[in-house]
Amino acid sequence: MTENGRSTLFSLVPAGLFGPLASPNREHYWQLLGRLFDEFFGPDAPMPPSHGFPRREITAAIERYLLTDDPWEDEEGVTPGASLNLRANAIYERFRAAGWLRQDRIGAREMATMVPLVRQFLSTLIDFAEHGPTYVAAKVRSIESQLQFVVDGKAGGDALDEAADQARRLLASLSSMSLTVRDLMPELSRAETTAQFARQWFERYVGEFFIGDYADLHRGDHPLARRSSILSMAQQIESTGLRARLLAWYREHGGGSDEARAEQRLARGLRRVRELERIDEYLGRLDDDIRQANRRALAFLDYRLRAPDKLDVLLRRACRGVRHAPPDTLRLPVAPAALMDESRLRPPRQKPQPIPRSANAVQPPTPEQLARLALLRRMKRARLVTPEDMARYLGRHLDAAESVESEGLEIESIADLRAYQTLLTLALRSHRIGGLRRDDPLNRLLRGVRVELLDAGQSPDDRCHDNGWLRAPRFRVRRVAAARHA
Structure with a gap:
């Protein structure tokens, strides 16, 4: 374990595991490992015997692969000129020495x-290589379902950890998506023809790197609009008796009944779930x-469609024609006399004199x-709510508190009343279907x-509060976790 408590990769996997994947034949080794995984050790393969497969079955599968993928580059231990059986056995020994395969002797056989740890690592690498578009809706639904099981008492800390890991992976995927889009454009711009650029644009950009449900992200019925429900369930776990039940679960399944370790695991899970508050930043x-x-792609396509095809070829052909043309054909098609003469120049443009205008009589107010104009300006300013006004109003009530309810908000002026009305409007809009939109002013x-x-969930009469100025539903204003840490 390192200082931060995280295990190093090379303390888990064999030391020479990456040797075949770092050799000149790494593409062939990777394809061969994938075929062996699919045929013998993967989840789609038949149930493997508990004692393993005979070595001859593995080498026979390698021979079948060599028949379709040959030749390999010259490498120590793998000679392309040798017989098929010798090459298959050499590759098998290379895998066994690197740690991908383990060989045991049972009697004379x-x-x-493949050990479970290496099998799991290879499965992770294959999933990474076959990663496709991200579907945000499915991940958000899964996170909400896991937390709902925890709130309903049907699951323990394992469901919370799974929801936290999915939330972390979702944010990491959205964070890397922007960099992927930026890195893709220079690669597509090197396309030789317009047809090749268009084909790569729609096949790679839309098909491989795009969010699968990107067009539905801003719809009111998209599961992403229910992230407020996920954050509410996380807050419920933190502030109710569910916290004690989850701490007991972590103590029981964490080993050693360590109270500090249980607190740390619970805090880490809730912190990762609450990070979904930042998803608007990533999506923006x-x-x-x-x-x-999109603008760069459209500009590139517009340039390719407007520019003459093979312009460099046409210029070279014109230059070659000028060099070999007779002198008479190079004469300019102009009339005799001087090309540049004072009489051929365009006369200067005369700027017309401005029309004299008589100023309108100014009547001072x-x-x-x-006084009426100043009063009107003060009335409009008193009713206008700016971010600075809202910060000053909330600063009076959230100076030392984490949250404040509507009953605790004081109204001493028109500006305070307008700030209270704005907070009430935000509370009502956040409760509607779809939640508060990102583009809401x-x-x-x-x-x-x-x-x-x-x-x-109560009736309008039961949930209303009368502060002397307004009779409106009750609401709460609380600080966001990211703002407290900042």
Whole structure:
């Protein structure tokens, strides 16, 4: 274990495991490992015997692969000119020495198998190589389902850990998606023909690197709109008796009944789930990168379609024709006389004289009009809520508290009343189907806080609060975790 408690990779896998994959024949070795995994050791293969497969079965499978993929490059231990059986046995020994295969002797037979740790590592590598578009809806549904099992008491810390890992993988996938889009454009721009660029654009950009349900992300019925429910369940786990039950589960299954380790695992799971609050930042950056990529692709296609085809070939052909043409054919098709002469120049453009205009008579405003105008400006300013006004209003109530309910919000002026109305509007909009949209203009007024509607399941008469100015539903304003750490 390292200082941060994370196991190193090379303490888990054999030391020479990457040897075949770092050799000149790495592509052949990778294809061969994939075929052996699919045929003998993978989840799609038949149930392997507990004592392994006879060595001859493994080498026969390698021979079949060599018949379809040959020749290999010269390498120590693998001679392309040798017989098929010798080459298959040499490759088998290379895999066994590297740790991909393990050989045991049972009686007079040599049995080969793949240890579970190496099998799991190879499965992870294959999944990484075959990774396709990300489907955000399925991941969000799975996270919500796992947390719902925990809240309902049907699952323990294992479901919470699974939801936390899925949330972390989802954010990591969205974070790397922007870099993938930016790196893809220079590669596509090197296409030799317009048809090749268009084919790669739609096959690779849309088919491989795009989010599978990107077109549905902004719909109100998309599961991503229910992330507020996921965050509410995480808050419920943190602040109710579910916390004690999960701590007991972690102590029981963590080994040693270590209270500190159980607290650490529970805090880590909840922290990773609450990181879904930042998903709007990742999606906003991804939207910007995709819009920029679309503009570059359209500009490139427009240039390719407008520019003459094979322009460099036409220029070389014209230069070669000029060098070998007779002198008479190179004469310019112009009339005799000087090409540049004062009489051939265009006369200067005369700027017309401006039309004299008489100024309108200016009537100065009366003191009463000035006073009315100043009063109107003060009225509009008192009713206008800016991010600075909202920050000052909430700062008076959240100075030392993590959250404050609507009953604790004071109203001492018109500005306070307008700030209270804005918070109430945000609470009502966040409770509607689809939640608060990312492009909502009121969302830009709040930084680092979240507004939640309280008693949403009660009747309107029971959940209303009268503060002397408004009779409205109750709500709570709380700080966001990211803002507290900052």
